[in-house]
Structures are given as structure tokens and as C-alpha cells.
Amino acid sequence: MNLTDQALIDAVVKEDSHRAFAELVKRYQSPLRYSLRQLTGWNEALADDLAQETFSKAQSALSSFQGKAKFSSWLYRIAYNLMLSHFRVARNRELTGGLTGREEQSLWLSKDHEAIVPNEPLQLHRDLAQAMNHLSDNQRMALHLSLHRECTQREISDIMSIPLGTVKTLIARGKISLREQLADWKSRDTS
Amino acid sequence: MTRETDIDSLFAQLRSAEPCIQDRGFSTQVLLELEQKAGLSFFKDALITMLFTLIGCLLSYAFFPIAEFVVLLPSSIHISPMSLLTLGGAVALACSAAYWTLKND
Numbered sequence: 001m002n003l004t005d006q007a008l009i010d011a012v013v014k015e016d017s018h019r020a021f022a023e024l025v026k027r028y029q030s031p032l033r034y035s036l037r038q039l040t041g042w043n044e045a046l047a048d049d050l051a052q053e054t055f056s057k058a059q060s061a062l063s064s065f066q067g068k069a070k071f072s073s074w075l076y077r078i079a080y081n082l083m084l085s086h087f088r089v090a091r092n093r094e095l096t097g098g099l100t101g102r103e104e105q106s107l108w109l110s111k112d113h114e115a116i117v118p119n120e121p122l123q124l125h126r127d128l129a130q131a132m133n134h135l136s137d138n139q140r141m142a143l144h145l146s147l148h149r150e151c152t153q154r155e156i157s158d159i160m161s162i163p164l165g166t167v168k169t170l171i172a173r174g175k176i177s178l179r180e181q182l183a184d185w186k187s188r189d190t191s
Numbered sequence: 192m193t194r195e196t197d198i199d200s201l202f203a204q205l206r207s208a209e210p211c212i213q214d215r216g217f218s219t220q221v222l223l224e225l226e227q228k229a230g231l232s233f234f235k236d237a238l239i240t241m242l243f244t245l246i247g248c249l250l251s252y253a254f255f256p257i258a259e260f261v262v263l264l265p266s267s268i269h270i271s272p273m274s275l276l277t278l279g280g281a282v283a284l285a286c287s288a289a290y291w292t293l294k295n296d
Contacts, residue, residue: 059225124205
């Protein structure tokens with residue numbers, strides 16, 4: 001199926017086509033799951049849960065997609081909001097001591113450096129995700145969209161629903177923090 | 192981490208080596224979940240609920256001893272401080288239960 005995203009979206013909205021939505025999921029599952037892994041400290045289970053929820057929300061809200069932005073940007077906006085909401089709930093539960101065993105594992109596994117298997121082909125991706133985990137949620141998202149997805153600052157502003165000036169600040173500060181983080185790792189590795 | 196720490200080149204390196212994450216049933220799982228969520232349509236759901244409510248009402252009407260129940264009702268209500276206190280307590284209890292239910296939902 002070589003239809004454009006818009007044609008597939010039209011088929012889902014107008015004809016309630018499951019095949020068209022399945023094609024959209026297949027088309028975007030890999031980049032979305034990769035991005036969410038980068039944004040969750042390479043926590044694969046959490047990233048996949050968030051990706052699944054993103055597609056679920058996207059399907060129910062697809063009629064509101066106006067085609068002004070790219071479909072991928074629209075998906076990232078949903079994913080970003082879900083991620084923020086997840087971390088907010090997790091932090092609140094952590095503060096009130098209400099985490100269950102599985103939730104605690106889901107929240108903290110990504111912060112455990114020992115959990116990484118060394119010398120894998122994905123090692124560098126995991127390393128960066130771990131380093132990015134020390135940045136704020138906003139900085140992580142802005143940096144990822146800017147440097148990895150090569151979104152324009154205007155697009156990032158739309159995805160994150162924040163002013164353009166804030167996007168620039170987040171990227172600049174995120175780069176500084178990430179550089180410090182990586183330098184710290186480098187010094188630990190060489191010592 | 193012994194690799195180049197220049198942020199832009201690091202991201203460029205990762206971008207070019209971005210792995211294609213295998214589907215491995217992910218799409219199927221998403222679609223299955225959506226099918227489960229869709230479930231019954233609103234009208235079917237409403238129709239079933241109304242049907243069972245009607246059956247419930249008919250059964251209640253047929254079998255509930257309403258006359259015996261009416262006899263039990265007091266003909267007048269005497270409001271005392273104790274009854275007000277009991278009522279207040281019951282309302283507070285109901286509010287606490289509602290709050291607890293919502294908080295744990």
C-alpha cells in the first residue's frame with residue numbers, strides 16, 4: 001500500500017477502515033517507539049506502552065487531525081502529552097509512597113546503568129538515552145525533536161505547545177546539561 | 192563513555208544508525224486493543240441497559256411486597272438532635288466513600 005498519510009487518514013475517518021489505520025501504525029511504529037525509548041531512558045516496556053496508548057488516542061482523535069502539521073508531528077504531540085502525564089503520576093505516587101512493585105520497576109529500571117548489556121549494537125543509543133534521562137522532560141523532548149528528528153523550532157513549538165523562545169532556551173540548556181553529563185561519563189570511563 | 196561528546200555530531204551519528212524496531216506483534220496488539228475498546232456501539236449498549244432496567248422494574252413490581260413496605264414507613268418524622276447527628280454522620284461517610292473511590296479510580 002503506497003497511499004499517502006492523508007489518504008490513509010481519510011480512509012480511517014470516512015470509511016472507518018481498519019486496514020488503513022493498521023498501515024499507519026506499521027508506518028510509524030518504529031520511529032515512535034524509538035523516540036519514546038530515547039525519552040524514557042531506553043525503558044522498552046514503558047516506551048511500548050506509551051506508543052500503544054498514543055496510537056489508541058490517535059485513532060479516536062483522528063477526525064480532529066486537520067492536516068496542517070505532519071502526521072508524525074501530531075503523533076509526537078500525543079506521545080509527549082502522554083509521557084508528561086505518565087511521569088507526573090509516577091512522581092506524585094513516588095512522593096506519596098504509593099508505588100506498586102511493577103510501577104517502581106517501570107519507573108526506575110531506566111536509571112539503572114548496570115541493567116545495560118555492554119557491547120551491543122544498540123549500546124550508543126542506550127547510552128544517550130541514559131544520559132538524556134538526567135535532563136528535564138521538556139529538555140529531553142526538545143533536544144530529541146531538534147537534533148534527532150530534525151524538526152524546526154516552529155514545529156517543536158507546535159508539538160510541545162510552548163513559545164518559540166522557550167524552545168530555543170530548552171535546546172540551548174539541554175545541550176549544556178547533556179554535554180556535562182557526557183563529559184562526566186567520559187571522565188568516569190577514563191579514570 | 193569514550194565516544195565523541197560533541198552533541199551535534201553524536202546525534203548525527205545516532206540518526207544515521209537509528210535501528211528499525213521490528214514490529215513483532217506490536218501493530219496487532221494495538222489493533223486488538225482498539226477492537227476491544229470499540230466493543231458495542233453506543234446505541235446497542237444503551238438498548239441493552241434499557242432492556243435489563245425494564246425487566247428489573249417489571250420483576251420488582253411483580254414480586255416486591257410494596258403494601259407491607261408502606262406500612263413500615265413512619266407516618267410522621269420527629270427531628271431530634273440525635274437524628275440530625277446521625278444524618279450528618281451518614282452524609283460524611285458517603286462523601287468519604289465517594290472521595291476514596293474517585294481517588295483510587
